[in-house]
Amino acid sequence: MSIAAVGSVRRGRGARRALRQTRDVKMLPALKRGIPLMEPMDAEQVEKIDNASMAILEDVGVVFRDPIALEDWKRVGADVRGETVHLDRALVRELIATIPSSFTYHARNPANNLPFGNDHSIFVPMTGAPFVRGLDDVRRNPTLEDLANFHKLSHMLPAMHSTAHHIVEPYDHPISQRHLRITYSSMKHSDKTFMGMTTSPKNAEDVLEMCAILFGREFMETHPVVTGNCNGNSPLVWDETMLGALRAFAKYNQPILCSPFVLGGANTPAGVAPTVAQLNAEALSALAYTQVVRKGTPAIYGHYLATVSMKSGAPMAGTPEISLMNMMIGQMARHYDVPWRTSNTLGGSKTFDAQAGYESATTLMAVMMSGANYVWHSAGWNEAGMHCSMAKFVVDAEQCAMAHRMASGIKWDDFDVALGAVRDVGPGGHYLGHPHTLENFQEAFFMPEMFDNNSIEQWQADGSVEINERATTRARDLLNEYVEPTLDAGVNDALLDYIARRERDIPAADALNQDL
Secondary structure, X not given: OOHHHHHHHHHHHHHHHHHHHOOOOOXXXXXXXXXXXXXXXXXXXXXXXXXXXXXXXXXXXXXXXXXXXXXXXXXXXXXXXXXXXXXXXXXXXXXXXXXXXEEEEXXXXXXXXXXXEOOEEEEOOOOOEOEEEOOOOOEEOXXXXXXXXXHHHHHHOOOOOEOOOOOEOOOOOOHHHHHHHHHXXXXXXXXXXXXXXXXXXXXXXXXXXXXXXXXXXXXXXXXXXXXEEEEOEOOOEEEHHHHHHHHHHHHOOOOEEEEOEEEEOOXXXXXXXXXXXXXXXXXXXXXXXXXHHOOOOOEEEOOEEEEEOOOOOOEEOOOHHHHHHHHHHHHHHHHHOOOEEEEOOOOOOOOOOHHHHHHXXXXXXXXXXXXXXXXXXXXXXXHHHOEEEHHHHHXXXXXXXXXXXXXXXXXXXXXHHHHHHHHHHOOOOOOOOOHHHHHHHHHHOOOOOOOOOOOHHXXXXXXXXXXXXXXXXXXXXXXXXXXXXXXXXXHHHHHHHHHHHHHHHOOOOOOOOOOO
């Protein structure tokens, strides 16, 4: 190797070190899919699932445990027998046809707005963990400070497009008032889009009132700014709490996820295809209801997927059946031309170990190949959602960044220029010092920061640090470097005034606020 080439290599290494020392926390754009979809069903099989689902809606029906919903269904001509609603397939198709196939999420920082639907996808962190493994990796009940730290990490990690809502449950605040502080934390600690609590209709209304303070009520009429979730009770039941929250979001024209909660083999038939047929019927019934409440309101075909161990009854993640079902559900959502949600880096491991990595990676790859739009539970999930791991949160986010790169597809912009390097280097040479390499090494190949690819001697010299410790250190560094995105002082005061008033109205209690 010539002296000039050696110098070029050294300068390249120095540039790489400088690059790694300069943290890039700019949010990645919404993923625009550039690879083929994995679609395991042919057209006849898609129709078979559709027909089976429609037959379930017509013949078996879906229970809506909510008097307002039952009256709404009667108003549009559905066959209502007690609490069971039988839906004619023509009515279902007519209703879901008005769901937007795509829209744009608007964040308080317009630079973080996100196209959504069709071939655009976003990554959203996990939510709902009653335990946390923080910087000390000790499993315990979380606090509002823990939640704030996860919102800060979500803000700092480029692949996270949202801060979600209650990533962990803040046990240091009363359940009845908790939604207010959760929403404020999402708004204050990041200027990305976020989710809104739907734990009761009143809680959903509070969230939307706070969004109106932040964005403006008129703006929300025509701009999606927050996402709600309506969980179904499989098999074939929607309850009053979720339906009331759905109506609250529809009132403000805000997107709502319609999510059957599937434990395959326990609350669905023991089989992939029939499970998808039932789940599809459940999702369609809720999607249709969103349009009964408000025609044209954004709605997202949702689900939570797990299979059940027939040995213990425990939910399982990362199984081949879940991958197949994700691919099938993607096909069904596209068949109806509606955006869809799935769950991402799931796992049942009790610690951040090899099992956690394998389960999460298996699900992540299937999700990417399925073409999901709203990719929820993308960071931190462990122990079947019972805890959020700060170390895993950071690694999962990097995995999502890698998936983002893969699913964006092949870059052809410098193809001809790069081929010129082949002529320059010729047989037996190397490309390390070539100008094209020095200009493109930052983006040519993804360089994971959470994976150690050094020799074992170098790894030992650096302290034999394993991934859990490495990720915890990264999380600590990110939190130390975090700079809060400025929230308008007047808006901040109005939000705090609203919270103070509602906390006076709602008695502190270890129960959800349903009435005030």
